[in-house]
Amino acid sequence: MPEMTFRIWRGDSSGGAFAEYRTEVTEGMVVLDAVHAIQAEQAPDLAVRWNCKAGKCGSCSAEVNGRPKLMCMSRCGDLPPGETVTIEPMKAFPLLRDLTTDVSSNFRAKMAVKPFKPRPPDAPDGTWRMDQADIDRPQEFRKCIECFLCQDVCHVLRNHEKHDSFIGPRHFVYAAALEMHPLDTENRLADLKGEQGIGYCNITKCCTKVCPEHITITDNAIIPLKERVVDEFYDPVKKLFRIFRPGNARR
């Protein structure tokens, strides 16, 4: 059975260092399996989050050889053979310990997005009618497993640390799912333009590239939201309209 070497970050907010571990790698093994093997045999206190090990819960996010990945969906066999594999925690979030980070900023960002507000039911029995074609797009957004890899790779958060003035790709996808929900009646554009900072996104599409659910975050969610913000606040005809009818500044 071949062995592989893993360089894993060990430490907390006060500091730390990489530690090297060698472990056996069998056919089909994913990086998370290797981390578990190391935990079971060599480092019982190695901190790592995981739940489903099937790419459905979005818990085991980390940076594998510098790339934001779900460890459960990264097959060891796809990594360069014979080379040491580096595993680090996500860098856009404060470190807790080893591979775990404080992702609580995401829960706060989500709270700030106005919740779903449906129109009155369409039928007397309290139900609604929606065409499948009209929900295909929001269903794409609702595939999101909240792994926060898109947040991790976004330079607005990672390099400029604007966690307080920019909700990030995950929450633009969340807002887009609500805005494009056929039943929703809420308006989130002022918030997106203001405190949620959609203007900071300069559509480098890094988020789309790392999304394990292959959601086209930039093209399908962020750009349409930016367009709606522009229509709402910068359209000259609408602007005139608002001057004369100030109470009606809604879509």
Add this chain to the structure above:
Amino acid sequence: MTQYETHEHDVLVIGAGGAGLRAAIEASSTGARVAVVCKSLLGKAHTVMAEGGVAAAMGNVDDRDGWTTHFADTMRGGQYLNNWRMAELHAKEAPDRVRELEAWGALFDRTRDGRILQRNFGGHKYPRLAHVGDRTGLEMIRTLQDHGIHGGIDFLMEHTVLALVPAGDRIVGAVGYEREKGRFHLYRAKAVIIATGGIGRAFRVTSNSWEYTGDGHALAYEAGADLIDMEFVQFHPTGMVWPPSVQGILVTEGVRGEGGVLRNKDGKRFMFDDIPDLYAHQTADNEEEGWRYVTGDKDARRPPELLTRDHVARCIVHEIREGRGSPHGGVYLDIAWIKEKLPDAATHIKRKLPSMHHQFIELAGVDITQEPMEVGPTTHYVMGGIRVDGDTQMASVPGLFAAGECAAGLHGANRLGGNSLSDLLVFGKRAGEYAAAFAAEHDLPAASESFVNDVLQHALAPFDRGDAAEMPYAIQRSLQETMQDLVGIVRVQAELDEAVERIGGFRERAERVGALPNREYNPGWHTALDLPNLLTVSEAVARSASDRTESRGAHFREDHPEKDPALAKHNTIVRKAADGSMHVVREPTKPIRDDLQKIIEENQ
């Protein structure tokens, strides 16, 4: 005295899966102060892995469906050991619970006329499962999460409960720790709802996550509550078998609902060879009729691949044992064959089963639109659990409630696919409602200092022993091997006795388990603390399985392969005796109400 932080609420919910979130939302809506304590981050609970759908007799696809048919299907699937009151409430209330999710923003797949689409599933007479492709659980948990966070509920994430706190005959809260800093917490509450899910980590091959260590079962048992039906563990017929590292990961029943068929290495559809009498009249006897059924022909009967999970799992094991399995010890599940029937089959499969397609491409290098999958049984669900009152979900200890997988009764000897998600919603809501009502009528007595301190001292003990002592992972692994080998799909007395004895040995080793001296996010320590729970539920399963000397539903005894009519109306009860040992007793089931019996007969 060890330090701890104290929280005070009306209702404490342990677990943030579908049942816990639904319970918290309901309790909070009555004005109760509610806390949810969960082992992982919010939105990561095991509900997220549910794929096929949520069963509710809405009749959107086939208007012949209604609650009576759903009730009869559930009872038949459970071999009539079900708590019939729960089966009744579940069938009646599931449609409203599903529609409520839509009002909270869920986007289920649609029918042509714009209503919620429903699909076929094993044991359900009509297409009944509301779904979102094959990621229904994710849709459900995200809907509940996104709705619940605006309801004033306190969420304590990555906290694990160690013990329930008694006061007189009541439960008045819980003691636990947080993973991040390893600090202790006392959660005082007038009512406690356990919604901790299942026990799958007791087995080596499982579709369940690390969290499924039977915490709620064990907490309730230690607090004096009854567990019932613990011998009934569902082995899902289709888990991945290759490569080894993904063994056990679930392959949704939706594959078969969409026309997927099971074949042995000779290409034979072996499920036609063994159709149980109870289902013979509603099962297709040729391949063509089976295909017509999955494509919506209302006059066709369902293909044998959609028989109940217990039966399909045993047929697969039989094929493998007879040497007709696939190269890696499974059988073939083929959905690619439908290209013979549909011109755009590959697109259809990707649309209907997107996460299955993704999972097999990424983890096994198999394109399910072109080739068959290799599958075999995997530990999936426990029908048994905390005994509850059907209406209120209160356990046999006042102030303690349970909902979802950790509670028992609805599913009897075998659960139908899709009935789990509806279970979470229907009984999560009921638990929340009645726990809040209980809290409104009761005061909050103080927790005993010495009780709390004893729990904390015990939790810290692994640090004193250090890592030179027993390794928690090694004991867990041995336990999983034992349960897999001796208490699995096919059971026999001598092996069950052997399992009980070995579990006793693991228990002694678990008392000597050690951890590295670090309380901050230390998984070795956490595993050490989960171990006693896993041992308790394992012992409960093995002892209950030993007591039921017949084969029924998910419980199969090679030494007693037939049903025993004398046991048809008995539940197995597990409770902690005064001397601390585990006692198993049989109790007759409550006689069914006449009108419900009539419904069962009319639906034979």
